[in-house]
Amino acid sequence: MRRDSFSEYHPGITFTFFIAAIVFGMCFIHPAFWISSVVLSTAYVVSIRGRRAAKILLILLILFLAVSLLNPMFTADGEHVLFLLPWGRPYTMEALCYGLAAGGMFVTVLLWFAAYNEVMSSDKFLFLFGRLMPSLSLVLTMILRLVPSFQRKMAQIVGARKCIGMVGDVDRKSRINAGMAVTAALTSWALEGGIITADSMQSRGFGVGKRSAFAVYRLENRDVILLGVMILLILVVLLCAFHGGMKTAYIPKIELAGTDVPYMITGMIAYVLFMAIPTALNIVETVRWHYLKSKI
16 A cells, blocks of 8 residues: 555544535435545546555446436436437436446445455444444454455465365356365355354453543644644535535436525535545655665
C-alpha cells in the first residue's frame, strides 16, 4: 500500500470522514453531487492503491453500466420515450437518468468502502469501540479479518497441492473434487483455529474482569484542526440540503436544483471540499516530500 497521509490521523477522524462520505453518497443523487463523489472517491482509491485499483475500477465500471442501462427496462415512467424495447416497453430518458444516479450512488459507496478497508485496520476499529462495546467490537474485528485470512490460507493450500502434483484441472469432475478437498482443508483449519483462539482467550482471563486497553493513538493539534474543518463542512452540507440545495427528482420528470439556487452552489462547494480532504492531504504530502528531496 502507498503512503497515505490521511490514514496517519487519529482513527476517530478517519472513521468520522468515511461514515459521513458513505451516508452522503447514499443520500445525494443530484448529478453534480454523485459525479463529484465518484470522481473524488476514485482519485483517493487510486492514490492509496496505485495500479492495484485498476481491477476494482473496471469491475465497478461494469456494474455502473449494468445498473444504469438495465434500470429503464424495469421502470417505464417518464415523459420522454427514447425508443421501445422489443417487448413493447418504453425506454425513457427519465428512467435512464435515474439509473445513472443509482449506479453512481452504488459505485461511490463501494469505492469509499474500499478506501475504508485500506485505512481503517482492525486495531483502529478496536481502539475506537473496544471500551464502549468490547464484545461486539471483538466479534466485528474477527469477522473483518476472516476474508483476507481465508484467502491467504486457501492460496497456501492450493499451492501445496500443486507442488505434489494434485492440480485438479483435467476435467470437471477432478476440478470439483479438488475444490471439495480445498474446502474441507480450509474448514478444518478454521475450526481448529477457532478452538485455539478460544482456549487462548480463556487462559488469558478474557471476560473475567474489567477490560483494559492499550492506546497507541493520541489526539494531536492537527487532528483537532482537521476535525473542526470536517464538522464545519458537514454542517454546511446538511444546512444546504435542509433548504433544498440538493433537491432532485427524476420520475415522472426531471427536476433538479440548479445554479440559480444559492444553497445548491454553497452545498456543492462544501461537499467537494469535504470529499477532497483525503486526496488533498496526499497531494500536499507528496509535493512536500519532493520539495524536501530537491533540497538535499
